[in-house]
Amino acid sequence: MAQITLKNLAHSYLPNPRGEQDYALKEMDHVWQDGGAYALLGSSGCGKTTLLNIISGLLRPSHGRVFFGDRDVTDAATAERNIAQVFQFPVVYDTMTVRDNLAFPLRNRGQDAAYIKRRVDQIAQMIGMEAMLSRKAQGLTADAKQKISLGRGMVREDVNAILFDEPLTVIDPHMKWELRTQLKQLHREFGHTMIYVTHDQTEALTFADKVVVMYDGRVVQLGTPEELFETPAHTFVGYFIGSPGMNFIDAKVAGNRATLASGSVVDLGADHGTPSGRVQIGIRPEHAVLTAGEGLPVAIRRVEDVGRHRILRAELEGQAFNIVQPEGLQVPGEPRVTFAPGKVSVYADDWRVAPQGRAV
Numbered sequence: 079m080a081q082i083t084l085k086n087l088a089h090s091y092l093p094n095p096r097g098e099q100d101y102a103l104k105e106m107d108h109v110w111q112d113g114g115a116y117a118l119l120g121s122s123g124c125g126k127t128t129l130l131n132i133i134s135g136l137l138r139p140s141h142g143r144v145f146f147g148d149r150d151v152t153d154a155a156t157a158e159r160n161i162a163q164v165f166q167f168p169v170v171y172d173t174m175t176v177r178d179n180l181a182f183p184l185r186n187r188g189q190d191a192a193y194i195k196r197r198v199d200q201i202a203q204m205i206g207m208e209a210m211l212s213r214k215a216q217g218l219t220a221d222a223k224q225k226i227s228l229g230r231g232m233v234r235e236d237v238n239a240i241l242f243d244e245p246l247t248v249i250d251p252h253m254k255w256e257l258r259t260q261l262k263q264l265h266r267e268f269g270h271t272m273i274y275v276t277h278d279q280t281e282a283l284t285f286a287d288k289v290v291v292m293y294d295g296r297v298v299q300l301g302t303p304e305e306l307f308e309t310p311a312h313t314f315v316g317y318f319i320g321s322p323g324m325n326f327i328d329a330k331v332a333g334n335r336a337t338l339a340s341g342s343v344v345d346l347g348a349d350h351g352t353p354s355g356r357v358q359i360g361i362r363p364e365h366a367v368l369t370a371g372e373g374l375p376v377a378i379r380r381v382e383d384v385g386r387h388r389i390l391r392a393e394l395e396g397q398a399f400n401i402v403q404p405e406g407l408q409v410p411g412e413p414r415v416t417f418a419p420g421k422v423s424v425y426a427d428d429w430r431v432a433p434q435g436r437a438v
């Protein structure tokens with residue numbers, strides 16, 4: 079296992095990139111701790127696969143270096159990096175049995191037969207395929223084949239890292255949840271460095287200890303699921319994490335006061351200085367509270383009942399604004415909204431402005 083370090087890494091697919099816009103990955107410095115379970119999360123085209131391919135050695139970065147531990151592997155081929163990979167679609171040998179497919183990486187490295195049997199049985203149990211070990215892979219469903227790919231990716235205990243690129247795309251929803259839980263269990267047991275690429279926040283937040291959020295070729299935040307929820311470092315994180323995402327309202331900020339376009343003032347609870355650029359305040363729908371008396375006037379456009387709570391689709395200051403209301407509460411006749419103290423974030427040109435005296 080190894081710590082993975084990216085130094086001044088950047089990548090452009092163009093031979094002569096002219097500016098930042100020509101880079102699929104903008105310059106980044108980044109450390110993936112040995113034994114960490116990371117999810118790499120972001121919408122389509124933000125550079126997740128590019129980054130994963132650079133780590134695995136399928137792609138050579140146009141700038142910067144990649145280290146596994148102290149070793150510079152930038153020019154090392156995938157085979158030399160001692161990693162396991164699981165891709166979006168199954169890669170299995172149809173003519174082999176399920177057992178032989180799972181055993182393949184171990185046999186390749188000359189492990190002894192008793193160990194191989196023990197390890198394959200353990201992995202087969204994890205992916206729920208003990209009963210199929212003697213079957214040929216041919217004719218199995220795509221779902222079953224992908225489980226074999228996952229199992230084969232995890233069968234070796236001595237790899238530097240396991241890289242997963244959207245591995246559950248073809249798996250049915252119920253099994254997805256089960257496999258994710260088992261992957262997490264496996265991580266706890268064996269402590270592999272795992273990097274899991276996905277554009278699905280549920281997948282990322284349930285699998286990973288640390289989530290790396292990418293946007294437009296950059297890592298915009300690396301944090302625990304709780305940090306991403308409570309203190310999004312970038313408006314994209316606020317918008318992407320949560321359901322619905324964070325609300326943003328244009329404002330002017332001075333000290334602990336945010337003044338909105340209508341002249342209404344929101345108390346920020348802490349000094350935020352006088353940020354410049356496009357300044358917005360960000361409020362999670364869960365941190366907005368409907369009242370009948372105090373607060374800002376809000377118009378409720380639609381109510382969606384989603385089980386334990388309701389989502390109120392509203393309008394505040396002429397902009398769309400979502401409120402999550404606990405079950406059992408009523409919408410007042412002339413609704414107003416207040417924000418939970420200390421739960422209003424400030425953004426300047428999309429980046430979070432930390433309250434003074436506190437880290438981001």
Ligand SMILES: Nc1ncnc2c1ncn2[C@@H]1O[C@H](COP(=O)(O)OP(=O)(O)OP(=O)(O)O)[C@@H](O)[C@H]1O
Nearest residue numbers: 091092102120121122123124125126127128129277
């Ligand atoms: N081989 C390539 N040649 C040229 N441009 C590419 C190539 N592969 C990816 N790109 C571009 O690089 C950017 C990042 O793509 P990448 O596949 O890394 O994103 P992604 O986040 O993995 O997206 P997805 O979730 O859709 O796979 C995109 O603008 C994409 O069009």
